[in-house]
Amino acid sequence: MSKDTLIVIGVVLIVLVILGSTYLSISRGVAPDLLGESASSKTKSASETSGGTTKTSSQKAPFEFSKIFLKTTSFRVTYDLLENLKKEGSVSLYLKGDKRRFDVSRGKDQAIIINLPDKTILCTKQEQWQCFEIPTAKPKPGEYEGAPPVNDPVSEGKERFKKPVYNGTRKYAGKTCYCYYVTSSENRKISGKNVQGTVTVEICVTSEGIPAYYLNLWKSKDGKTTERYDIIAKTITTTVPDSVFNPPAEPQKLPSS
16 A cells, blocks of 8 residues: 555545534433433533533424424534534535535644535645545545544534434524434444444434534443434525635545556
8 A cells, every 4th residue: 555545545544533423412401311311411511511401302394304404405504513512623514506515623723624516625724735636426434444434414413314303493693593413323423342332413404404403322231331422503694716626725526556
């Protein structure tokens, strides 16, 4: 394997780790019964902090998720990124037609993934930006050992929310949002071991279908381990200039092995 290939693999793994943490996003207002008694009080506290109100999942949905999700196809959202209810960074999501950009900042680490119709551009910043071009839609979930799948709220809503459960309304970025969640079995590597568990993912959207809240909670089958994150909208706008889809550095072609 060439030196260039090793460098690219390293950059891609950094992106996956940074974005993967965001992919795991969850929490404020997911139905308390799904979290279990021990987590109910934490959920209530988080919901109150965000200015939202936790609802039960027995309510009747005002519309189907698929009919409202991405009703508006041009928007920008900035979010706070929390890990176990503690702010760890920020996220920005841009969508314009068939173009999408997802930015993540955690401490000194920054990463960008730009999805275009014919390619994906992955960028990371240490001392300066470095970008690589991949001629595919995006890395497949689980493609890299030990790294969580890389999905933003748009990808997640399209791929996973086929039959979501309605979970009431809450307010994010000053807008009334409609919340839906799904659950599924999912194994994860914990301390090098494959552990069985359940993941609950919730997305809250505005009346225009813009994802204002994205969350993901993974809980081990034995209840001893949880991974809990959330991204919460701070600002929402429908004006997106084409220039945001220009990478911060000239992308290098992915070298062949």
